[in-house]
Amino acid sequence: MSVISLKKVSKSFKKNILLKQVDLEIEKGHIYGIVGPNGSGKTVLFKMICGFIFPDEGSIFVNGSEIGKEIRFPENLGIVIDQPGYIANKTGFQNLKELSLIQGKIDDQKIIETMSLVGLGAHYKQKTKNYSLGMKQKLAICQAIMEDQQILILDEPFNSLDKKSVEIMHRLLLKFKEEGRTILLTSHNQTDIHALCDFVYQINQCKLEKI
Incomplete structure (x- = not known):
């Protein structure tokens, strides 16, 4: 069974049609890339899968449950x-700690280990107001993976990262795939798409086309 399924999904904003009658099946344990120009609907597609917004027509299922009907937000998504946004006067660790308390799944050591995994180990006591854009991006990735989330929805995850950090993230995502996690990502860099993705879909004229 697909872990994510879109059936005849359409979405428009102010009469601007972004997606029309889109079907998509996402299978467990693969990396899927979604590409297309700015404004084509990639982020909107991801927000609908996460339950942040709803389609005008059609249905979206995550782990067999329909978003907006059976569940409001899907579980186990990074x-x-x-x-x-982060609390500027709190450290990176403190920000992640606040987020971890929502579900109470992980301890402090797990947070620190995850920060080290993405290259923030030396900065976990530094206040986020002093973080660079790249460090803030790494903190966002930490939040998405620190609870071992099994489905990762990553919209331009490599933004603001330097070459070494991108290489670290590539290795990490490929490791997650080997563990059986499912990843959807967007990137304007074709190198990222070719290096990581098992399947690539392009948004073209409001439709998803496999390429």
């Missing part, structure tokens, strides 16, 4: 969409 999400990087837009630039997350």
Whole structure:
């Protein structure tokens, strides 16, 4: 069974049609790339899968449950969409700690280990107001993976990362795939798409086309 399924999904904003009668099946344990120009609907597609917004028509299922009907937000998703906001006067660790308390799944050591995994180990006591854009992006990735989320929805996850950090993230995502996690990502860099993705879909004229 597909872990994510879109059936005849359509979405428009102010009469601007972004997606029309889109079907998509996402199978467990693969990396899927979604590509297309700015404004084509990639982020909107991801937000609908996460339950942040709803389609005008059609249905979206995550792990067999319909978003907006059977469940409001799907469980066990790690999400990087837009630039997350953080409490400026708290450290990176403290920000992640606040988020971890929502579900209470992980301890402090797990947070620190995850920060080290993405290259923030030396900065976990530094206040986020002093973080660079790249460090903030790494913190967003930490939030998305620190609870071992099995589905990762990553919208331009490599933004603001230097070459070494991108290489670290590539290895990490490929490791997650080997563990059986499912990953959807967007990137304007074709190198990222070719290096990581098992399947690639392009948004073209409001439709998803496999390429």
